């Protein structure tokens with residue numbers, strides 16, 4: 001069974017137990033591929049603060065001064081700019097682009113209790129522009145694009161461009177990037 005929000009990287013509590021064996025197998029396969037040079041590692045420009053429990057795919061890059069919190073899941077070929085804050089509860093799919101100084105959040109009414117923190121999903125192929133702030137608990141659709149400086153306060157559908165404060169849709173049927181599937 002796949003997580004409907006994120007497919008193979010099942011970071012959500014509903015499916016972490018059902019998918020755990022397959023996830024482990026996939027992780028081992030990736031490690032073996034990396035050992036034999038079949039996959040490129042994600043490049044991290046130091047200094048960064050990346051928690052041990054974060055899962056990061058291959059072939060991407062992470063800019064300086066970025067913080068990636070506990071249990072964050074990041075897919076393959078994800079490029080993350082300088083100075084981003086990606087706390088616990090965030091899941092980023094494959095082939096995403098996170099611009100510089102993007103700020104995610106998980107606590108709607110801080111300081112709140114951990115049980116109330118919300119999960120945010122950035123689906124495959126989505127791009128987030130520079131300096132965007134993202135409200136806890138939203139899902140940003142596949143191959144969507146968020147313009148620089150936006151404040152995202154609600155879910156964004158697939159293949160749309162959103163911008164502004166609060167962000168609104170400025171273009172639909174945004175063209176799918178080459179190599180990104182939208183099934």
Ligand SMILES: CC(C)(COP(=O)(O)OP(=O)(O)OC[C@H]1O[C@@H](n2cnc3c(N)ncnc32)[C@H](O)[C@@H]1OP(=O)(O)O)[C@@H](O)C(=O)NCCC(=O)NCCS
Pocket residue numbers: 099100128129130145146147148149150161162163164165170171
């Ligand atoms: C959102 C974006 C893709 C729009 O580009 P575009 O499709 O060429 O849009 P246009 O420049 O034609 O603007 C369309 C309208 O949206 C507005 N707009 C564009 N970008 C905006 C933004 N980031 N915030 C608020 N409004 C924006 C324009 O003012 C214009 O409004 P108008 O019709 O009232 O004049 C682009 O502006 C953007 O932010 N790209 C991301 C850049 C970035 O952060 N890169 C990170 C790597 S360094």
